[in-house]
Amino acid sequence: MTKIALVTGGTRGIGASISQKLKSSNFKVIANYASNDEAAKSFSEEFGIEVMKWDVSDHNDCKEFIDKIYEQHTSIDVLVNNAGITRDAPLHKMNLENWQKVIDVNLNSVFNMTSLVINKMRENNFGRIIHISSVNGQKGQFGQTNYAATKSALIGFSKSLALEGAIKGITSNVICPGYINTEMVSAIREDILKSIIDTIPNKRLGEAEEVAEMVDYLVSEKASYVNGSTFSINGGLWMD
Ligand code: CAA
DSSP states (O other): OOOEEEETTTTSHHHHHHHHHHHHTTOEEEEEESSOHHHHHHHHHHHTOEEEEOOTTOHHHHHHHHHHHHHHOSOOOEEEEOOOOOOOOOGGGOOHHHHHHHIIIIIIHHHHHHHHHHHHHHHHTOEEEEEEOOHHHHHOOTTOHHHHHHHHHHHHHHHHHHHHHGGGTEEEEEEEEOSBSSHHHHTSOHHHHHHHHHTSTTOSOBOHHHHHHHHHHHTSGGGTTOOSOEEEESTTSSOO
16 A cells, blocks of 8 residues: 655655655655645646645644644555754744744644654554754754754654654654755855865765665664664764
8 A cells, every 4th residue: 555655844855855756766755845835836836746735833723734634544554754943043042932833843843743643553554653853963063052952852752752662563763964056055154065075074064865774764664673773874074
C-alpha cells in the first residue's frame, strides 16, 4: 500500500527537495507550507505534489488539517518536521517577538505535528519521524541563540520519542544540515556568508538534495534499526 509522507515547510528549500525525493520513492507526499502561495502553486504544478497551507506553530490549525488528511487517508506513515525560520540577532539586540516566533515555528510546531500523528502511528505499529535540526544546534552560532536553542531541543525531543516509539515500530531521528544552498542561507550578508564558507572544510555550501537522500534512507523500511540517531551533513564544519 502507498505510504503517506507529510513534510512541513515542504514546498521550498530543503523541504522541497525532501518532498520530491520521497515522491520519487513512491510515497504519496503532502507538502505543508505557511505563506508563499505562489511558490507552493508552482511547486505543486511542476512536481505533481499535493500542497496544504497552514501554520504549524498553531496547534488548532495543525489539528484541523491533520484531521482532514485522516479523512482521506488511513495513516500518516512519515512525518518530516522540516519547517523552520531564522530571526538572527545577537542576544543583546534580540527582542521578545523574535525569540518567541522562532521558538513557536521551529520547536512548538514539532510538538503540535508529532503529537497529532503519533497515536495513529502507534495503532499502525509503523512510523518514521525525521526532525530537521541544524549544525548550529550542535555547535551554536553568533546571532542565533533563538534558532540554536530550538535546533538543539529537537535532538532531545527526538531521542526521547525514539525511546517511546521503538516498541511500536516507530523511529525518530534527527538530521543536522550545515549551510545548504537555500534562500535561508542566501539571506546571510554576503561577506559574512563568504567567511562562513571559508571555515567549511569542503569549501562549499551543501545541496538540499544531499539532505533529501538521507531522509529517503531513514524513512525506508530498511532503516528500522536506526532510531534515536543524529546525522550531520555539513561538509566537515562540525564533527559530532
Ligand atoms: N564571532 C564573534 N564576533 C562576531 C561574529 C562571530 N561569528 N560575527 C560578528 N561578530 C562581531 C562583529 O565583529 C561586530 O563587532 P564590532 O561591533 O566590534 O565590529 C559585532 O559582532 C556585530 O556584528 P554584525 O555587524 O554582524 O552585527 P549585526 O547585528 O549587524 O548582525 C547577525 C548580526 C545578523 C547575527 C550577523 O552577524 C549574521 O548574519 N551572522 C550569521 C548568522 C548565521 O550564520 N545565520 C545562519 C542563517 S542560515 C541557517 O540558520 C541555516 C542553518 O541551519 C545553518
